[in-house]
Amino acid sequence: MLLEKEFYYIRHGQTDWNAKGLMQGFTDIPLNETGRQQAYQAAETIRGTNIATICASPLGRALETAKILNEVLNCELIILDDLKEACFGDHEGLVDDGWFAAWKDGEFTPGGAETREQFLERATAGINKAIDRPGPVLIAAHGGLYGSIKHYFGVKDHQVLPNCALAHHIPPTATHTSWQRHFVNES
Template identity: 40%
Template sequence: MTTICLVRHGETDWNLLGKIQGKTDIPLNDTGRKQADECGAYLNADDYDILISSPMKRAKETAEIINSYLNLPVIEMADFAERAFGDGEGLTLEERIKKYPDGNYPNQEEREDFNNRVMTGIKKVCDAYPNERVLLVAHGAVIGMILSNLSNGEIGSGKTKLMNACISNIHFEEDQWEIKDYNQVRHLSSFAEKGSI
């Protein structure tokens, strides 16, 4: 059985302001670094064989902080970089609704292309690391797309708001992927009293 633990990157200033980031390469803020640190402290090195990260700053920094606890071999995969949101990047939700009420941002990566890129990445991971335990640090839209594919649209993209530094777990067994859990935040001090959502 191949397992993948999906971790969304920690918070950035643009996350805090509600601005869509996409390919704009924004670093973590102090809250995001704390969230990554809490992920690292929570995860157990014995549970994973390799760490894969998106090449974007916010994901790489999250992965580096987590790996300061785990000391896993690390590889970067561009397949898991965030979706490009074109002219929508840098705008708040309010600004996006006002400027692009149909939700279609000029110059954004087409949904089908994005889906194919991300799911091709998942297949590459499954083929390269059969029966291994993978920790994958990526982005909200990337993880949302994976969860949407595996749940036939019941959760993920457009349905589930994934929190910064949340954890989701998927397993590949008997030729199919299954979602074990998603959007887990009990390891984060800011949600400690609320539990998972």
């Protein structure tokens, strides 16, 4: 279960592997120049928001994105290991030829990878650790990790969150009985 607290979520900027359609997982691929530019553009979008804390994945592509965003936010930045992308084992560095959908459906797990259920459990724990900080919190992490949020919301996970897309989430209230999600920007 996801804690009912307002939060923002941003997927890291582009990497060379993103540009080639390669699955990254735990493989620590850095941002490329396009990814850095995306992060700086996203930073301008969030300038002046009331974000109190940034929680980031320790993988370089997400952490660098978080550090760029924090140049305008100037808030506490916390690294949480549970915010890492899913581990895809021996399929990291490969193009998705259909195996990723089978993994998401729980029908296939690459050698050395997390199962979908293991990942969802870890990701939900990481998101809850993040949004339990002084907020609103901005989570800087990965497309797969955002898939776990969509899974929780019951939203189809067929479309990947674009690099540096920023989503604002507001928990249910007396007026709105379900979570509200608004995309602040989409790169």
